[in-house]
Amino acid sequence: MTSSRQVTVVASLVLLFCLAASILSLRQIDQVRSKATLEEVLFVISPKMVKRMSLGYDGLLADIYWTRAVQYFGGHHAGRARDFRLLAPLLEITTTLDPKLLVAYQFGANFLAPKPPNGAGLPQKAIELVHNGINNNPNDWNLYYQLGFVYYMDLKDYARAAEAFAHGSELPGAHPFMKIIAAQMAQHAGDNQMARALWMTTYQSTQDKQIRGNAIAHLRALQVSDDIDALQELVGQYGRKTGVLPRSMTDLVGAGLLRSIPLDPTGRPYRIASDGRLQVQFPDELPFLEKGAPRGYTAPQPKHLEELGK
Amino acid sequence: MNSRISCIAANTFREAVRDRVLYNLIAFAVLLSGAAILVGQISIDIEKLVVINLGLTAVSLFGVVIAIFIGIGLVSKEIEKRTLYTVLSRPVRRWEFIVGKFFGLAGTLVVNAFFMAIGVFGALLYVAHKFQMSDAWVLVALYFIILQFLMICSLALLFSSFSSPLLSAVFAFSLFVIGTFSEDLRNFAATATGFTKWLTTAAAYVVPNFSALNVIGSVAHGQPVSGSLILYNTIYALMYSTMALCGGILIFQRRNLK
Numbered sequence: 001m002t003s004s005r006q007v008t009v010v011a012s013l014v015l016l017f018c019l020a021a022s023i024l025s026l027r028q029i030d031q032v033r034s035k036a037t038l039e040e041v042l043f044v045i046s047p048k049m050v051k052r053m054s055l056g057y058d059g060l061l062a063d064i065y066w067t068r069a070v071q072y073f074g075g076h077h078a079g080r081a082r083d084f085r086l087l088a089p090l091l092e093i094t095t096t097l098d099p100k101l102l103v104a105y106q107f108g109a110n111f112l113a114p115k116p117p118n119g120a121g122l123p124q125k126a127i128e129l130v131h132n133g134i135n136n137n138p139n140d141w142n143l144y145y146q147l148g149f150v151y152y153m154d155l156k157d158y159a160r161a162a163e164a165f166a167h168g169s170e171l172p173g174a175h176p177f178m179k180i181i182a183a184q185m186a187q188h189a190g191d192n193q194m195a196r197a198l199w200m201t202t203y204q205s206t207q208d209k210q211i212r213g214n215a216i217a218h219l220r221a222l223q224v225s226d227d228i229d230a231l232q233e234l235v236g237q238y239g240r241k242t243g244v245l246p247r248s249m250t251d252l253v254g255a256g257l258l259r260s261i262p263l264d265p266t267g268r269p270y271r272i273a274s275d276g277r278l279q280v281q282f283p284d285e286l287p288f289l290e291k292g293a294p295r296g297y298t299a300p301q302p303k304h305l306e307e308l309g310k
Numbered sequence: 311m312n313s314r315i316s317c318i319a320a321n322t323f324r325e326a327v328r329d330r331v332l333y334n335l336i337a338f339a340v341l342l343s344g345a346a347i348l349v350g351q352i353s354i355d356i357e358k359l360v361v362i363n364l365g366l367t368a369v370s371l372f373g374v375v376i377a378i379f380i381g382i383g384l385v386s387k388e389i390e391k392r393t394l395y396t397v398l399s400r401p402v403r404r405w406e407f408i409v410g411k412f413f414g415l416a417g418t419l420v421v422n423a424f425f426m427a428i429g430v431f432g433a434l435l436y437v438a439h440k441f442q443m444s445d446a447w448v449l450v451a452l453y454f455i456i457l458q459f460l461m462i463c464s465l466a467l468l469f470s471s472f473s474s475p476l477l478s479a480v481f482a483f484s485l486f487v488i489g490t491f492s493e494d495l496r497n498f499a500a501t502a503t504g505f506t507k508w509l510t511t512a513a514a515y516v517v518p519n520f521s522a523l524n525v526i527g528s529v530a531h532g533q534p535v536s537g538s539l540i541l542y543n544t545i546y547a548l549m550y551s552t553m554a555l556c557g558g559i560l561i562f563q564r565r566n567l568k
Contacts, residue, residue, distance in 0.1 A: 008560060008564075011405065011556045011559045011563070018553035019549075023515045026519055028538070029522045029539065033539065068494075068497075071500075
């Protein structure tokens with residue numbers, strides 16, 4: 001082997017070794033500095049200042065801030081945080097840099113308004129953000145839908161929600177359901193049917209995986225709620241008929257009250273607790289449950305909304 | 311060290327001194343002494359903080375600029391002046407030339423950083439009147455800055471081994487900026503999926519990570535730096551510099567100098 005070839009071989013081997021070693025040491029550094037990656041700091045909080053500093057490259061900067069906002073919320077949500085203080089300023093900066101970035105307003109409406117740990121618990125900030133979105137995109141029906149959604153779900157202000165839905169339904173290209181929602185608001189405000197219609201429209205009108213996942217999780221919880229109400233009624237009927245509580249779903253099927261054992265949205269059979277209450281088998285897999293969880297059950301943070309939304 | 315490498319390193323250092331590189335120390339001294347006097351008069355309770363932040367940032371930025379602008383010309387200048395042919399006609403191998411140049415530039419930066427560190431501690435003494443135990447962490451921040459210099463030196467040499475000085479400067483400076491934001495790239499990789507995830511993860515590990523080497527903000531507040539971070543940062547910087555140096559050697563080894 002010539003001297004030059006020897007140097008090439010040795011240098012190549014050392015290069016590969018050092019590349020592997022640097023990657024391994026970087027992974028160790030990440031572990032040592034695990035909390036340093038997403039700092040709880042926004043150095044410039046004025047959206048106007050950020051826009052001026054962008055020197056005209058505001059589109060690109062908006063995309064960077066949007067990515068940061070999604071990472072911030074996703075990371076904190078998965079880490080079971082209850083404090084999302086930077087979400088509002090990050091979205092405000094994003095939408096100031098790019099007022100046409102509709103998904104940012106949609107994201108804000110879905111995750112700024114709900115109470116922690118499902119959101120930042122700032123419904124007024126969500127409304128401000130969506131109002132800004134409407135001012136910048138007056139012909140987008142979806143923003144009116146988002147506004148109505150926050151008024152309905154988080155503030156329980158059904159009159160304003162109906163007003164927003166009615167406004168949105170008049171815009172070109174509006175989802176056909178907007179008219180129905182607006183019309184039925186007075187009659188069905190606060191019931192599961194209306195909530196289901198809203199979450200279904202949310203699911204259908206977005207491509208964002210976190211928002212879709214959030215909608216699916218809420219739809220599943222509503223499904224469980226309706227199922228439990230219906231099944232609880234059957235348990236009562238069985239009790240009145242036989243004088244004892246059913247021990248399992250098979251008893252209800254045997255008594256002719258059910259044709260088959262009903263399944264929850266995850267495909268698992270519902271079960272009857274010893275006190276006659278209906279329950280799901282794995283409540284951890286059904287976030288946002290209002291009914292069907294065992295007594296004293298504390299729901300964990302829904303971790304995989306994005307997976308669910310795919 | 312091989313005597314031929316040390317000879318090239320010593321000449322590189324001498325040349326940098328002759329090029330009046332160390333004159334930046336005068337600018338640094340003026341900046342720091344001015345800041346020390348000024349913050350003493352206008353800031354309340356944060357004099358020390360300002361001096362540490364300003365001093366360490368200046369050490370880092372002055373060094374990075376020197377590393378890039380000297381590093382990019384180390385090979386091309388020798389080719390342009392035709393002095394490289396004289397060196398390589400002697401029993402000096404190409405890899406020894408690259409390694410010697412690296413140590414020469416690194417030595418220049420270490421000497422430069424040493425004098426600047428004296429300036430930082432001088433200014434610190436001026437505003438605080440005495441040293442505290444927590445001031446020792448400033449030394450760790452300085453050590454990390456020197457590790458950063460080593461990485462930038464090796465990258466500048468890598469680009470210098472195949473490109474023109476102007477393009478080398480653009481490449482090296484771009485990598486410095488990307489490396490400063492490498493944690494954002496890592497965060498992006500964490501949220502991406504499929505091929506994008508694979509690509510961004512690979513990119514995040516190949517570009518230099520300077521953010522882990524920046525502890526200026528925490529030491530300014532007297533916060534300690536963990537021993538494991540010092541160890542892993544040292545290993546990382548040495549491995550990354552050696553890797554870039556090997557890349558430079560491989561390219562220079564095959565380069566047609568006729």
